[in-house]
Amino acid sequence: MTAPARQIRPAFRAAATAFAALTVLACAPAFAQAPQPPAPPGTAPNAPDQAASKHPGGKPHPGGKPQPDAKGTSFVENFDRLDRSFWFVSNGWNNGAHQNCTWSQRQVTTDGGNLKLTFEERQNKDRKNVCGEIQTRARFGYGTYEARYKSATGPGLNSAFFTYIGPTDKKPWDEIDFEVLGKNVDQVQLNQYINGKGKNEKIVPVAGGADKGFNDYAFIWEPERLRYFLNGKLVQEVTDPSKIPQNAQKIFLSLWGSDTLKSWMGPFAYSGPTTMEVDRIAYTALGEDCAFPQSVLCTLD
Numbered sequence: 001m002t003a004p005a006r007q008i009r010p011a012f013r014a015a016a017t018a019f020a021a022l023t024v025l026a027c028a029p030a031f032a033q034a035p036q037p038p039a040p041p042g043t044a045p046n047a048p049d050q051a052a053s054k055h056p057g058g059k060p061h062p063g064g065k066p067q068p069d070a071k072g073t074s075f076v077e078n079f080d081r082l083d084r085s086f087w088f089v090s091n092g093w094n095n096g097a098h099q100n101c102t103w104s105q106r107q108v109t110t111d112g113g114n115l116k117l118t119f120e121e122r123q124n125k126d127r128k129n130v131c132g133e134i135q136t137r138a139r140f141g142y143g144t145y146e147a148r149y150k151s152a153t154g155p156g157l158n159s160a161f162f163t164y165i166g167p168t169d170k171k172p173w174d175e176i177d178f179e180v181l182g183k184n185v186d187q188v189q190l191n192q193y194i195n196g197k198g199k200n201e202k203i204v205p206v207a208g209g210a211d212k213g214f215n216d217y218a219f220i221w222e223p224e225r226l227r228y229f230l231n232g233k234l235v236q237e238v239t240d241p242s243k244i245p246q247n248a249q250k251i252f253l254s255l256w257g258s259d260t261l262k263s264w265m266g267p268f269a270y271s272g273p274t275t276m277e278v279d280r281i282a283y284t285a286l287g288e289d290c291a292f293p294q295s296v297l298c299t300l301d
Contacts, residue, residue, distance in 0.1 A: 066223065066286070070141030070248035076282040076292050079115040082108070082134070090133040090254075092125070100129055100156075100259045100268060107132030107255075113279070117159075117255040119152060120273035129270070133254035139165065141248045142286040144297050146218040147178070149253070149278040151210040156268025157182035157257045159210070159276040161217055163249035172196065174245035176226070178217040182274075183266025185211040190228045190236050194245050204228075204235045214279050218296045221245070222286065229296045253278055 075086075082089075090103035102124035109116045117132035124130045140163070151159035162177040175193040186209050190202045206215055218229040226244050228236040238244055255276040259268045282291060290297035 067139075067141040067246070067248040070139050072136060072138035072140035072248075072251075072283065074143070074283055074285045074288055074291060076280065078113055078280055079110045079278065080113055082110050082115070086137060087134045088137050090135070094127055095256070098258050098260050100127060100257045101131035102127040102129070103133050103256075104130040105132075106130065108134060115253065115278040117152075117253065117276040117278070118273055119154075119157060119255050119257055119275075121270055129257060131254075131256045132276075133252065133256070135253075136251045139169075139248035139250055140283050142221050142223060143288075144218060144220045144284040144286075144295070145176075145251065145282075146216065146284075146295060147253065147278060147281040148214050148216050148294075149276060150212075150214045151180035151182070151185055152255050152274040152276045153182060153185060153211040154257075154269065154271060154274050155183040155266035156259065156262075157255065157274065158265055160252065160254045160256075161278075161281070162252050162254075164252055165247050165249040171247050174247040174249055176219055176221065176245060176249070178219075178228075180206070180210040181265050182211075185209050188215075188217065188230065192226065192238070192243065192245055194243060200238070200243055202228075202236050204230055206230065214277070216294065216296070220296070232296055232299055251281070251283065253281065 089105045089108050091105040092103065094102050101119060104124055107118045107120070107130050109118075115134070117134075119129065119131045121128060122130045145163065147161040149159070149161065159180040159182070160177065162175060162179070164175045165171045166173045172195040173193055174195065175191075177189070177191040179189045179191070181189065185206070187203050187205050188210060190204060191198060192200050216229070216231050220227045220229075223246070224239065224241060224244070226238040227234055253276075257268055258265050282295065284291050284295065284297060
């Protein structure tokens with residue numbers, strides 16, 4: 001299961017809300033069976049694709065983009081600041097009836113070389129909570145995706161690192177996920193969607209708790225293989241071509257909550273502001289060498 005209804009354009013909100021309500025009712029109740037979410041109607045408003053030809057904190061490299069619309073190039077982001085020409089900050093909407101918070105740019109900050117996405121109780125439009133999300137403006141193709149982050153704490157919350165593309169971009173819904181659900185921060189859920197079809201979940205233990213310290217989450221996406229890594233260890237390998245996304249995608253970091261997706265995310269219970277902290281995120285195009293010493297690519301033969 002993954003975050004329902006990614007980045008809704010205002011024109012789609014009414015239809016998406018009705019659709020989300022119907023689909024959530026159809027979800028299986030048991031978390032172990034990973035109920036399926038409402039299909040996302042699209043990507044964020046005013047978030048055009050832009051070529052990531054330059055980026056502070058990383059040196060782009062040519063090549064490694066087999067998908068023709070994958071304009072993003074290799075980068076390492078250490079969040080000394082937030083480059084708005086590279087990152088789009090979600091602000092002023094929500095992803096549907098299942099989401100109990102409004103995306104707010106005030107919930108997205110950088111401090112001491114970390115990105116901070118904060119969930120807190122504050123009325124914003126028709127939601128009583130606010131939450132934070134960023135996404136790349138460019139789409140990225142096959143390669144290695146890595147994020148080092150510490151999750152937020154609390155049932156009903158989702159601290160996510162994922163890639164996504166969908167119908168608003170005139171593409172099928174493709175997605176690759178790492179999601180830490182606040183109801184159990186001792187594990188992370190892996191998943192991928194291919195043309196809107198999921199049910200590829202795997203639960204992996206996170207030693208010491210995902211909210212107690214920083215952990216390294218990575219996946220290597222190739223045309224015929226998808227590998228997931230946790231703290232440098234291979235934890236899932238997918239070789240079935242029907243279960244490997246093919247479309248170039250944008251990269252997301254997000255923290256959000258839900259009152260309704262209880263079987264998946266747990267019953268929401270607010271106990272105060274909580275923050276997802278991201279120390280680093282990186283992308284290395286297919287065929288390129290590892291770009292920083294901690295990269296999972298540096299450990300592979």
